[in-house]
Amino acid sequence: MADPILATDGLGLSFGTLKAVDAVSLKVRRGAMTGLIGPNGAGKSTLFNLLTGALKPDAGTVRFDGQNITGMPSDRLFALGLGRTFQIPRPFARMSVLENVMLAPKGQIGEAIAGPFLFRGRMQAQERDIRNKALEVLDFVTLDALADHPAGQISGGQMKLLELARVLMGDPKLILLDEPAAGVNPVLTETLIGKIEELNRQGTTFVIIEHDMDFVMRHCDPVIALAEGRVIFEGTSDAALTNPMLLDAYLGATTDE
């Protein structure tokens, strides 16, 4: 594949004797919506955690947009344009929706040791810019009317939209979505996927973990499948449907989905 946006080589992480991610080498095509599938416990979330700096690998490398990012912390990756959402969103419940979005950018002047006095004017200008951007992003994800609501009081689906809004504050080139449709009502799922597809048309690359095969078939191509920490399939979504390895992996797994 020419110029993948993300590539791993021999990536691995063990928990004790369990190889949760085992020598994973894969490439993510720039501009694509790649589906990441696999039975429960296959290592999908652990792989996301390795790609986004939440966990450090004990083997292998990750390259993002031509740069070695292995082991880099998530705030640096966010600044480089690599964002992710979580399977279970965890906003600051008592802060407003808007404040949660405004918290997303890192490396603000106020956080520097140089201190607030010297930079008060710049800080205020920066805060205003961040606020304006956050309002724009909330408008895009259709949460503008809820900007002043406590984030803990919005629905599960709205929390997923809030997660997307927070990620968008980093102007991401690549967004990793962990089960965006799980636990979301069908109307909000449509809103969410509509926004994801709009961003994709504008050039944002996505990798999406999803158990709902119907969702994967409709929205993702290509598909990468993991089982027991290893890549067992990479190909088109059509080919995934009839692949015997995949059928075995799913039928052989104890799954509650």
Ligand SMILES: Nc1ncnc2c1ncn2[C@@H]1O[C@H](COP(=O)(O)OP(=O)(O)OP(=O)(O)O)[C@@H](O)[C@H]1O
């Ligand atoms: N922090 C941890 N400590 C020990 N074992 C872990 C840890 N995180 C994950 N595991 C184990 O690693 C394996 C991979 O888990 P992971 O959550 O990555 O799978 P998954 O494919 O995302 O599963 P699901 O679809 O159920 O979310 C599982 O056997 C899991 O129990």
